Amino acid sequence: MTSSTPESSSGSSSGSTQGSAADSTTTGVDIVLENIVKKYPGQKSPAVTDLSLTIPAGEMVMFVGPSGCGKTTSLKMINRLIEPTSGTITIGGKDITRSNPTELRRQIGYVIQGGGLLPHMTVKQNIGIVPGLLGWDKKKIAARTDELLDLVGLDPDVYRDRYPRELSGGQQQRVGVARGLAADPPVILMDEPFGAVDPITRTRLQDELMSIQSELRKTIVIVTHDIDEAVKLGDRILVLDVGAEIAQYDTPDAILSAPANDYVADFVGAGSKLKQLTLLRVDDAELEQPETCHVGDDVAEVIARVSAAGKDSVLILDARERPREFLWLRTLRKWSKVPDFDPENSPIVDHRATLNDAMDQMLESSHAAVIVTNRGRFTGLVTFDAVTELLRSSTQAAHEAAGSSAAADGTVIGTPTASTGEVTGDE
Ligand SMILES: Nc1ncnc2c1ncn2[C@@H]1O[C@H](COP(=O)(O)OP(=O)(O)OP(=O)(O)O)[C@@H](O)[C@H]1O
Ligand SMILES: [Mg+2]
CATH class of the missing domain: 3.10.580.10 (CBS-domain)
Structure with missing residues (x-):
């Protein structure tokens, strides 16, 4: 019941959805969770009941769900900040429970809310932590730091020697993202990375992350509370219910147009009317x-x-x-x-x-x-x-494609498909 493999990613990627093809530019690797259970000591019901999931190489997958449903717990098991009670996790085909946790974490970028910068270290030192541990020489680390600061939109000459307290919240978050990318890891995990910044800064950070990802095609897992963020950034969205039970795992398009059940429909529908605006790009x-x-x-x-x-x-x-x-x-x-x-x-x-x-x-x-x-x-x-013109034409096209089942206001196209939870393509 909680097992899910997206249709286009079982075995070799068929590339039927945006960016799902593990092509030559993909530097990420597959992450596969099998029957993962996490029971904290003293807990009555497990935080994660039985989670099986494939995150295809080079994709950005968004974890959403209500507070306490097990998003952070599931994410942290991928870099062994939390050890599963049972089940296996492989990254790039390798069983991570057999690797040294410290070494594992050097190969996985990790970004948390607010950036999580060490206050007594400069921006440059913060970004250089993992490369330093990996034994890169000083010159290479310095060059990499400047390159990353540029990438996240901060002028290296202005910011590299500052301390975190001398940066705004959004700037600290940018440095946090740069640090996550520093050692060029194939996998990056982010836990509500843009949760603590204002809406405009959040938009810019999201845009930068998308630009970065379109070049690097890493495997990125992002936990978010913001369904609009999930729809915007995600190649796929994992909607979780209590106990990290999978409610639906699919493309944003499919989740919006064909939610698997009322739970998903309520979750993605709440508080956001003009979903089409989130699906359409500039x-x-x-x-x-x-x-x-x-x-x-x-x-x-x-x-x-x-x-x-x-x-x-x-x-x-x-x-x-x-x-x-x-x-x-x-x-x-x-x-x-x-x-x-x-x-x-x-x-x-x-x-x-x-x-x-x-x-x-x-x-x-x-x-x-x-x-x-x-x-x-x-x-x-x-x-x-x-x-407005684009919105009008795309709503019209959606109506024609969905026939009479289209919602009159054009906000959600189509209706949930019956029982199977299988999504019938709308293209
Ligand atoms: N160290 C811990 N010891 C015991 N219980 C824990 C621990 N960490 C988390 N939990 C419990 O496990 C469940 C899942 O927590 P988790 O932090 O994974 O949720 P989440 O989905 O990330 O929530 P949020 O959206 O609020 O961050 C919750 O019921 C939480 O209380
Ligand atoms: Mg959390």
């Missing part, structure tokens, strides 16, 4: 190309060019094509050379962000458009109109 929308200029350009020239194009605003980019600020020409007139701006207050999303994120940023910044980037570089604008 990438799916039509991007607009505004007039652009660069920091340091001659203002008179920019104004002449932009006016000639019939526009009254311009997007300022830096030398690396990163967006800085969107300005009215009449404001730009104040300067003779285009100045630099802190992009912190501009509505910017990664191209893989969800439309939900894009709408949040529009509302937050009171702009009718957000700036879209790909690994930090400007790619276009997504406007409110483009979002």
Whole structure:
């Protein structure tokens, strides 16, 4: 009953869902739990009753479920921070109960809420802990640290020598992610990694993690309370009930459109109406190309060019094509050379962000458009109109695909399939 192997991952990956193919770029490895039981001393019923699960190489799998259902316990058994009472876990085909726990943990990145940084160590020292234990030389560790800080969006020159108390919560979390990636482990475990940061920072961290993952294709397991986060990030979502019993294990699409039972439907449906917005990406929308200029350009020239194009605003980019600020020409007139701006207050999303994120940023910044980037570089604008248009066309398409069973408001498409819990593909 609690056993689950997603249809497309038994044996060799058939690659029928987003990113499930263990192709040549995948650096992750399979994680297989078989009949895992965890009973804490003195506990009446086990925290984990009987969990069997395959997490395919190179996928991002999200654990969700109510508080106390056994998410953290299940996660920590994978790196042996908690020992199972019975059952086996293999990683890349190797039985982990036979490996030395300390050595095992050096091969598995672990990221916890708030970053879990050691307060008396600098950012650089924190990130270098595992590489240091693995015997990397100082130069290699320093280079790796800078590379990772760049990857998580922190300027190495500014941040590498700071102490955790000199960082914001979101920055500490970024360093925590960098530390989890430091030794380039094939497996990364994250327990509510973005739970303690504000919504905008959380969105940016999620976007960065998706960009990183699209390149590295590690096997990543993330525990989260946030169903929208699970839908956004997950190749698959594991919905757990008390005792870590599997309620459903499937793609976000399948879980939203065909919840296996009322428990799952309630769990994913609660508090979120416009689920379609979470399933659709900025990438799916039509991007607009505004007039652009660069920091340091001659203002008179920019104004002449932009006016000639019939526009009254311009997007300022830096030398690396990163967006800085969107300005009215009449404001730009104040300067003779285009100045630099802190992009912190501009509505910017990664191209893989969800439309939900894009709408949040529009509302937050009171702009009718957000700036879209790909690994930090400007790619276009997504406007409110483009979002509503996309929502309209995709809802219509879903209605046509689902026939008369589609919900009239377009929030949840299709209906739960009968008894088997098998998901019939909607494509
Ligand atoms: N060290 C422990 N000793 C005894 N019981 C424990 C211990 N750790 C966890 N438990 C119990 O095991 C169950 C599962 O706990 P776990 O921390 O795995 O839940 P969780 O799903 O991560 O919850 P949350 O969402 O609140 O973090 C709970 O009933 C919890 O009280
Ligand atoms: Mg927990």
